[in-house]
Amino acid sequence: MNVTQEKSLAGLTGSAAKDSRIRRSKLASPLITLAHGGGGKAMRELIDDVFIDAFSNPTLNTLEDQARIPLAELARLGDRLAMTTDSYVIDPIFFPGGDIGKLAVCGTVNDLAVGGATPLYLTCAVIIEEGMQVETLRRIVASMAETARAAGVSIVTGDTKIVGRGSCDKIFINTAGVGVIRQNHQLGANRARPGDRILVNGYLGDHGAAVLNARGDMHLSSPIQSDCAALHGLISVLLAAAPGTRFIRDATRGGIASVLNEIAEASACGIEIAEAATPLRQEVKGFCEILGLDPLYLANEGKLVAVVPEAEAAAALQALRAHPLGREAADIGAVLADGHAGRVHMQTVFGGKRIVDMLIGEQLPRIC
Amino acid sequence: MNVTQEKSLAGLTGSAAKDSRIRRSKLASPLITLAHGGGGKAMRELIDDVFIDAFSNPTLNTLEDQARIPLAELARLGDRLAMTTDSYVIDPIFFPGGDIGKLAVCGTVNDLAVGGATPLYLTCAVIIEEGMQVETLRRIVASMAETARAAGVSIVTGDTKIVGRGSCDKIFINTAGVGVIRQNHQLGANRARPGDRILVNGYLGDHGAAVLNARGDMHLSSPIQSDCAALHGLISVLLAAAPGTRFIRDATRGGIASVLNEIAEASACGIEIAEAATPLRQEVKGFCEILGLDPLYLANEGKLVAVVPEAEAAAALQALRAHPLGREAADIGAVLADGHAGRVHMQTVFGGKRIVDMLIGEQLPRIC
Known part of the structure; x- marks a missing residue:
């Protein structure tokens, strides 16, 4: 038995307990x-x-x-x-x-x-x-x-x-x-249907960029803030405005790319989003460019992806934007009617299209 | 930014993700x-x-x-x-x-x-x-x-x-x-009343001794086994036999000494237990003597302390003993009618009495 073990046993014996009582008052x-x-x-x-x-x-x-x-x-x-x-x-x-x-x-x-x-x-x-x-x-x-x-x-x-x-x-x-x-709510990634719109409630990637920046040596003049927030109030508002909402997911580890891929896989539908419509802070964009990161994979802690029937999308977006946690909400794309089942694509700002795959290798460890 | 960080970011970029897909197949x-x-x-x-x-x-x-x-x-x-x-x-x-x-x-x-x-x-x-x-x-x-x-x-x-x-x-x-x-059950440490009996469902300290022995260099010829077990079946049987049961607690970190002190404090009653009635395996006793440990403070993971009205104690003990996890159950003492409110005493095998205080200093770290 080594010294560490002996020390760790001290508290068990009567006399050691008394000693420790003398040494330690309340905290x-x-x-x-x-x-x-x-x-x-x-x-x-x-x-x-x-x-x-x-x-x-x-x-x-x-x-x-x-x-x-x-x-x-x-x-x-x-x-x-x-x-x-x-x-x-x-x-x-x-x-x-x-x-x-x-x-x-x-x-x-x-x-x-x-x-x-x-x-x-x-x-x-x-x-x-x-x-x-x-x-x-x-x-x-x-x-x-x-x-x-x-x-x-x-x-x-x-x-x-x-x-x-x-x-x-x-x-x-x-x-x-x-x-x-609540009794009337039935949400599931497998409920997405062709034509549904994909909404997010604001700037993406803030949390991942903020934490990564806090770890590193880049010393940005205005540090990026995590978007860490409780979203249940915003979600209540969304569900009231768009009761037919199919699915909501907070886009944490793996970013919105992972959520979109889960929806595509579970519903066996394709998804297409538009880069131009995807809200990104200038600082996060710059930060990602310098480090060669894709912001679609960055973790969020106050951002959700919602799949909403097309007929309710405008009301949903309006409701999100009226809430303090949804001011920069955006309609970033749609569930596709045909082709590419289970895949996510993005229309780039240059007019091209690229696959947004599920994250394969390691992401940023200990991001949440 | 150092090399470790660069490495940890690799998975985020498209090309790195493709590389890692080639390297890693399913698990x-x-x-x-x-x-x-x-x-x-x-x-x-x-x-x-x-x-x-x-x-x-x-x-x-x-x-x-x-x-x-x-x-x-x-x-x-x-x-x-x-x-x-x-x-x-x-x-x-x-x-x-x-x-x-x-x-x-x-x-x-x-x-x-x-x-x-x-x-x-x-x-x-x-x-x-x-x-x-x-x-x-x-x-x-x-x-x-x-x-x-x-x-x-x-x-x-x-x-x-x-x-x-x-x-x-x-x-x-x-x-x-x-x-x-269940609707009819109201259990609480503050419900103990003078005259109530204190029951345990078997040998005490097995878990603490087993883990400590597994860590150390003592190499006992027959290693002590942890008593780790799910007790809900035993508790059902106990509550059926003694529906007036005041309180049940599993005696984990801090051992039965800590549980007894909690009962004494919450009910503002004294408690007295008898060393001779307290079930201890010979190996655990010996192990504690060698290391200078008090088995009342050793962790258990399959032992409970029950406070049962005197009138139901015999039935409770019989029910416990009829269950595989309660064969060595024992009535180890009582809640006192007067004096020593909030304190726990033990009648030792030598005829004396000692205070069983709550553990003060450190116990065995990482015992559970």
């Missing part, structure tokens, strides 16, 4: 230690001090390992429970326009909302590397709490694990979410 | 690469090849990022939705009696069941370190699938993230779970 340490994951007093104090206050809501269960929600409450909102999960491993954990905490709430809210669900309750499980500043954790948790409050969702139960230095990179956060799908 | 690589987390084809292939087949069930949604469950189905089983989450970071990922996959299913099933819920649906989010053998991942996923099937729960949605070498240790798994609580 006296400004750093997260392995003790904060031990299942004992230190963990309880960390949870009380950092998480409980920030997340405070009536459903948050501080005594048990589970939250409890009356089914009658859920049944008032719709007929199906939606359930989703995502782990967030983004690097860096703070970036222009957001942080891992904001992302962990928005990402899971969006995964619920794009299916037509009203997002309601989230879980929050953190894996923290020993040595993180407690204040850093507090900032992240405050950001989660603020984002959840603004989105009208409650974080109702959680889990805290601490791993030794070098066993994870700073912090990973998992949020799982439940919501309820 | 041609025996190792997990960053491409498997990119949101493109490689990720889809990994998910299809490793996860979808293994988890196959009618609710598993392979097209969307969310699972959908009719609320009417849930309402037939009870009146409240229970929701829980846990991340599993155990080291080593394979140990006598289980592995991280089995643990990730059992732990979350148990967190649902101890609240009186019927466990129904799990999410599965993995964070994998680049370079893991695909076959290792497959073994873990197969173990999750087998454990879920045996427990009667469905894994219905998931997420896969890959991080670079050294950014996590092999694999971390998060499972969130939902279940439904």
Whole structure:
């Protein structure tokens, strides 16, 4: 048995526990230690001090390992429970326009909302590397709490694990979410039909470019901001304006190219988009040109792709543009009536056509 | 921009994507690469090849990022939705009696069941370190699938993230779970009353000792097995035999000492247990003596503490003992009528009494 192991066992014996009580008052340490994951007093104090206050809501269960929600409450909102999960491993954990905490709430809210669900309750499980500043954790948790409050969702139960230095990179956060799908909504990638229009709610690639830029050495004079946002309000507006909407998906890892390919594959239809109609910020365009990136593959965290019947497309676009998160919404293309089933094409600004394939190799690692 | 970053961007450009398509056929690589987390084809292939087949069930949604469950189905089983989450970071990922996959299913099933819920649906989010053998991942996923099937729960949605070498240790798994609580069950740590009996369902500390032994250099001739098990069947039997049961908790991190302290604190009652009545395997006892550990603080993954009204204790014990996971169940003590509110004591085998405090310092890191 080596020294590290002996040290890690110290807390188990009565006398060692007493020693550590003298050394450690309530979060006296400004750093997260392995003790904060031990299942004992230190963990309880960390949870009380950092998480409980920030997340405070009536459903948050501080005594048990589970939250409890009356089914009658859920049944008032719709007929199906939606359930989703995502782990967030983004690097860096703070970036222009957001942080891992904001992302962990928005990402899971969006995964619920794009299916037509009203997002309601989230879980929050953190894996923290020993040595993180407690204040850093507090900032992240405050950001989660603020984002959840603004989105009208409650974080109702959680889990805290601490791993030794070098066993994870700073912090990973998992949020799982439940919501309820309204009775009249039936959305699916396989529901796209020839003639349907393809809409997006604004500039593409901001998140990917912002995070990549935050990592690199390019020092842009005006850093690109991530578009990280909770989209359920925008989606409500869209579904009200275009109740026949076939499919909505947030275009995260793999960008809109991956979403379009999924739609084409699931519906066995072709899709054609127009480069000229695709909203791209000048900075993102320039950034992509310098680095040889294709912005269609860049991750977004506040952008959706919607497939809307042609007859409802104008109303949908108008509704999107009237919402703060959809001002630059655009109709970028259509589902094709014939040929190229399962393929996505783009009409380039030079008048040519190119295939927009699904991403094959690696993308930007740890982009979300 | 350094070489690593350039390399990581390669997949985004058309020509690089074509190159990588030539190099990589369907899971041609025996190792997990960053491409498997990119949101493109490689990720889809990994998910299809490793996860979808293994988890196959009618609710598993392979097209969307969310699972959908009719609320009417849930309402037939009870009146409240229970929701829980846990991340599993155990080291080593394979140990006598289980592995991280089995643990990730059992732990979350148990967190649902101890609240009186019927466990129904799990999410599965993995964070994998680049370079893991695909076959290792497959073994873990197969173990999750087998454990879920045996427990009667469905894994219905998931997420896969890959991080670079050294950014996590092999694999971390998060499972969130939902279940439904039957109408007549009201369990809570604050419901313990003087006179109530404290029951456990068998030998304590097996998991902690097994994992610690698997890490160390002691080479016991007969390795201790983790008690990792799904307890919802046993809990059903217990609740049927003792419908007045006040509280059930699985004694994981922090061991039964932490659970007993939580009960004492929440109910503002004292608790006294008898060392002589507390079931401990001879090997675990010996192991703890050699290492100077207190087995009351060792983690369990298949042991619960139940607080049962005195009048129902005999029936509860009989029911537990009739179940394969409760053969060595024992009545280890009682909630006290007076004095020592909020404190836990143990009558030692030598006739003395000692305080069983909540764990203060660090326990065994990465025990679950």
